[in-house]
Amino acid sequence: xxxxxxxxHLLPAPYLLFLGDTTEAGFAKTAFGLRDWAxxxxxxxxxxxxxxxxxxLPAMTPRKAAAAGAGxxxxxxxxxxxxxxxxxxxxxxxxxxxxxxxxxxxxxxxADLPELAEAAARRxxxxxxxxxxxxxxxxxxxxxxxxxxxxxxxxxxxxxxxYTALAIARGLQARGLDATFRxxxxxxxxxxxxGIAIDAVIADFAAGAAELLSPDAAPDxxxxxxGQGSLFHPAYAPVSLALLHGSQPDxxxxxxxxxxxAILGTPGYRVPPIEAVIEMTVAAGRLxxxxxxxxxxxxxxxALGAQAAARVISETADRLGLPAADPIRGGERxxxxxxxxx
Amino acid sequence: xxxxxxxxHLLPAPYLLFLGDTTEAGFAKTAFGLRDWAxxxxxxxxxxxxxxxxxxLPAMTPRKAAAAGAGxxxxxxxxxxxxxxxxxxxxxxxxxxxxxxxxxxxxxxxADLPELAEAAARRxxxxxxxxxxxxxxxxxxxxxxxxxxxxxxxxxxxxxxxYTALAIARGLQARGLDATFRxxxxxxxxxxxxGIAIDAVIADFAAGAAELLSPDAAPDxxxxxxGQGSLFHPAYAPVSLALLHGSQPDxxxxxxxxxxxAILGTPGYRVPPIEAVIEMTVAAGRLxxxxxxxxxxxxxxxALGAQAAARVISETADRLGLPAADPIRGGERxxxxxxxxx
Numbered sequence: 001x002x003x004x005x006x007x008x009h010l011l012p013a014p015y016l017l018f019l020g021d022t023t024e025a026g027f028a029k030t031a032f033g034l035r036d037w038a039x040x041x042x043x044x045x046x047x048x049x050x051x052x053x054x055x056x057l058p059a060m061t062p063r064k065a066a067a068a069g070a071g072x073x074x075x076x077x078x079x080x081x082x083x084x085x086x087x088x089x090x091x092x093x094x095x096x097x098x099x100x101x102x103x104x105x106x107x108x109x110x111a112d113l114p115e116l117a118e119a120a121a122r123r124x125x126x127x128x129x130x131x132x133x134x135x136x137x138x139x140x141x142x143x144x145x146x147x148x149x150x151x152x153x154x155x156x157x158x159x160x161x162x163y164t165a166l167a168i169a170r171g172l173q174a175r176g177l178d179a180t181f182r183x184x185x186x187x188x189x190x191x192x193x194x195g196i197a198i199d200a201v202i203a204d205f206a207a208g209a210a211e212l213l214s215p216d217a218a219p220d221x222x223x224x225x226x227g228q229g230s231l232f233h234p235a236y237a238p239v240s241l242a243l244l245h246g247s248q249p250d251x252x253x254x255x256x257x258x259x260x261x262a263i264l265g266t267p268g269y270r271v272p273p274i275e276a277v278i279e280m281t282v283a284a285g286r287l288x289x290x291x292x293x294x295x296x297x298x299x300x301x302x303a304l305g306a307q308a309a310a311r312v313i314s315e316t317a318d319r320l321g322l323p324a325a326d327p328i329r330g331g332e333r334x335x336x337x338x339x340x341x342x
Numbered sequence: 343x344x345x346x347x348x349x350x351h352l353l354p355a356p357y358l359l360f361l362g363d364t365t366e367a368g369f370a371k372t373a374f375g376l377r378d379w380a381x382x383x384x385x386x387x388x389x390x391x392x393x394x395x396x397x398x399l400p401a402m403t404p405r406k407a408a409a410a411g412a413g414x415x416x417x418x419x420x421x422x423x424x425x426x427x428x429x430x431x432x433x434x435x436x437x438x439x440x441x442x443x444x445x446x447x448x449x450x451x452x453a454d455l456p457e458l459a460e461a462a463a464r465r466x467x468x469x470x471x472x473x474x475x476x477x478x479x480x481x482x483x484x485x486x487x488x489x490x491x492x493x494x495x496x497x498x499x500x501x502x503x504x505y506t507a508l509a510i511a512r513g514l515q516a517r518g519l520d521a522t523f524r525x526x527x528x529x530x531x532x533x534x535x536x537g538i539a540i541d542a543v544i545a546d547f548a549a550g551a552a553e554l555l556s557p558d559a560a561p562d563x564x565x566x567x568x569g570q571g572s573l574f575h576p577a578y579a580p581v582s583l584a585l586l587h588g589s590q591p592d593x594x595x596x597x598x599x600x601x602x603x604a605i606l607g608t609p610g611y612r613v614p615p616i617e618a619v620i621e622m623t624v625a626a627g628r629l630x631x632x633x634x635x636x637x638x639x640x641x642x643x644x645a646l647g648a649q650a651a652a653r654v655i656s657e658t659a660d661r662l663g664l665p666a667a668d669p670i671r672g673g674e675r676x677x678x679x680x681x682x683x684x
Binding site: 139142143206207232234236237238239245246266268269280284287288 | 482540548578580588605607610622626
């Protein structure tokens with residue numbers, strides 16, 4: 001990222017993945033996401049006694065990981081309530097003492113915990129809170145940037161926008177194209193090693209932060225930008241709009257979960273039809289890129305069997321006249337979607 | 343505001359208006375706005391030697407104003423660069439010492455100036471930075487609230503959304519209707535005595551803050567909510583969308599300045615036609631209020647002569663088939679607009 005030193009989180013890799021004393025894999029989604037999508041950045045894992053979850057990476061203490069070249073220990077587990085339990089403190093202090101940065105995406109800030117703040121100041125190491133936006137973010141200029149951009153948008157939150165952007169970027173890279181995944185949320189930032197959590201930015205600067213995420217690039221270069229929220233979510237639409245305006249996408253992919261009917265966390269709100277999302281995204285997005293258009297649809301069919309998934313994918317593609325695929329299932333459908341994104 | 347004690351700025355009145363050593367009336371717009379729109383909250387003014395600007399209110403020192411019942415000294419002047427000049431410090435410290443709260447809407451925070459922070463802590467008085475959002479803002483719920491709401495929206499920034507909302511609220515109050523002005527920006531908050539600067543809220547919470555601004559009310563009550571920015575401004579649209587979704591307006595009034603062609607501060611962006619703003623506001627606003635509709639148009643014709651203003655107002659009304667008026671010029675046209683808002 002061109003402006004990374006000024007205004008974006010740039011993370012010291014490789015990582016030691018901290019698993020706490022977790023016994024449920026669901027709480028370690030961040031660690032598994034890093035292993036799956038940023039394996040080259042993951043050196044080892046560190047779990048406390050009692051933990052039963054493992055990423056399969058070698059176990060190392062913070063001291064050993066530091067000696068092996070680790071740059072940071074990443075808190076790869078979510079905890080109920082988002083707090084840092086006392087049982088984690090010795091391991092976090094050991095990591096600081098070993099010279100590792102600590103990276104977290106929790107609501108509570110590491111820097112607000114005096115014991116950690118003092119230890120990090122003494123040792124001269126970084127506490128990196130990904131939900132704390134970098135300083136000095138600008139107001140958006142609206143200036144058209146060079147290079148090409150694709151944004152993933154959604155019919156709702158939490159249905160595959162990050163996964164889709166990662167899969168498209170990787171798929172295009174595998175074809176030898178010059179594509180970069182751009183992260184706009186905490187887990188995405190850990191995977192990419194840089195980025196800005198747009199939802200944590202002050203509203204006046206949110207579009208400006210989105211502009212920084214995908215700087216000027218070579219004419220053929222494609223930034224594949226992780227979307228957030230949904231223009232149809234009554235709480236998060238401003239974040240989605242900031243990403244849409246600031247990203248200036250040439251193309252967007254609508255992410256949808258067939259069968260999901262209610263918008264997450266807001267009783268009374270229905271998931272909109274994909275058609276409505278396409279229409280609203282074009283209507284709002286053409287402000288900063290009049291040529292914006294929909295490249296296709298990404299369907300999260302994880303809850304369906306293979307046959308039902310194939311049927312909903314082909315029905316969606318036929319109905320919209322656009323490529324549709326489940327990136328996790330891959331196959332020819334996904335190759336068609338990649339064709340439309342290239 | 344129902345939740346004011348938890349989550350909105352609630353300002354101690356009456357005010358002593360601080361004018362600094364200002365010699366240009368343009369820098370004292372906040373003080374003049376308060377005198378014009380919140381005269382009942384303004385007790386006196388305090389200017390430093392050398393100042394040539396006056397609001398016409400009686401001059402009082404902070405000590406005298408405190409003895410006369412003032413609750414706060416409001417910094418009613420903007421300063422180049424938004425800093426607090428050293429020449430102001432004795433007066434600000436005198437106000438704290440007299441037991442007055444200090445209220446400011448500058449980018450620099452009073453609480454970040456150690457001399458003021460220490461004095462206020464010692465004396466037990468408040469430093470109120472209106473660009474610092476209150477703590478504990480919620481994520482928007484999207485829940486439909488009781489009562490009626492009107493939002494002012496704009497073809498651009500800084501063309502009369504606050505003024506229009508104030509004029510409509512006052513006009514309806516003068517007719518005996520139960521209407522309340524709701525402030526979403528710093529000057530509006532000083533005038534109303536409460537509110538939240540939505541543009542200073544973290545993007546994830548901006549729609550939630552807008553929900554708090556206009557709480558449940560009696561069925562006939564009308565909240566007239568000050569809009570911010572424009573859905574067509576590449577930097578501020580997320581703030582506008584947060585206000586639109588969170589306000590759930592039944593009605594909106596489009597504010598426009600005839601003759602303004604370029605969007606403020608963003609070269610290459612044209613001010614959209616009023617028709618486009620109506621269309622986009624309905625398209626986005628119906629998410630949280632499917633019954634949303636445009637009540638009319640407020641035109642800022644301050645740069646035009648009386649005849650040219652009358653012509654553009656009547657042409658706009660005819661073209662759109664909606665009431666149009668310049669609230670500053672008032673008259674029958676404005677009464678028609680009020681009819682449509684009642």
